[in-house]
Amino acid sequence: MPRKTIRIKASDYRYPSRDELREIYNINPDLHAFGYMSEYPMTALISMKKGIKEVHRDDHLQYWDRVLLNRNGMLSRTYHxxxxHYMRGFPDDESAFEHEHYINRIQFDQYAEIFYYHFSTVKDTIGQLLNVYYSMGFDVAKLFFKNVLAKIPDQAVLKAITDFNVLTEVTTEYRNSFTHRTPINYPDSRSTIDHTGDSLIYGSANHNFVKSSVIRDNMESTFVALAGLLDTLKILLPQKISGI
Structure with a gap:
């Protein structure tokens, strides 16, 4: 049986309209940074209001907070x-697709996969902020979000992050699969070999995959969980040491 040929034209690609984006904005929370501020380092040092270490710390807190703000923006745009494209519509069952469904699915898949990459960068940026805030001493190039847990002295902060990790455990698994293993959103068509004693049993593909509706629900719950974590940490991590 010949394969069905699908032709996607440039005119099929439509950027989200203002009304479409507004509809999504209205039902989802915002992602906030922490709002850390610092004087220009040389000005602060010349005034002698703060020591070198304090000025250095404030400068790095503000830097990572700006990075977080930008990465929150990229994650938000990708999510929205x-x-x-999901809202424009397509069924989970590809055999039921009409022509207009293909472009919606293609675009959703693209943005969904990028969402999981940006999610990981936002997490690691929070880790960089915690590293500076608590003077943990991790090398920037060797820090990962999970590494900071053991050095967080505040139990409320530790609980907030631990709870967040539990809520986003599947999200992390999706991201790792997209990045390092098989894509979760298309059937796994690989054959299998089972070693039974001295025999090899060849198996056909299992064609397992995660439905778009399930991915969509995970993205939504992840976005809400991240917004909640950021709001909580903003309260628990005030810029109190710098005196700004």
Missing amino acids: NAMV
């Missing part, structure tokens, strides 16, 4: 675009 993915949700618009």
Whole structure:
């Protein structure tokens, strides 16, 4: 049986409209940074209001907070675009697709996969902020979000992050599969070999995959969980040491 040929034209690609984006914005929370501030380092040093270590710390807190703000923005745009293309519609069962469904699915898949990459960068940026805030001493190039847990002295902060990790455990698994293993959103068509004693049993593909509706629900719950974590940490991590 010949394969069905699908032709996607440039005109099929439509950027989300203002009304479509507004509909998504209105039902989802915002992702906030912490709002850390610092004087220009040389000004602070010349005024002698703070020591070198304090000025250095404030400068790095503000830097990572700006990075977090930008990465939150990239994650938000990716999330909102993915949700618009999902909202435009396509069934989970590809055999039921009409022509207009293909572009919606293609665009959703693209933004969904990028969402998981940006999610990971936001997590690691929070880790960089915690590293500076608590003077943990991790090398920037060797720090990962999970590494900071053992050095967090505040139990409320530790609980907030631990709870977040539990809520986003599947999210992390999806991200790792997208990045390092098989894509979760298309059937796994690989054959298998089972070693039974001295025999080898060849098996056909299992074609397992995660439905778009399940990925969409995970993205939404992840976005809400991240917004909640950021709001909680903003309260628990005030810029109190610098005196700004």
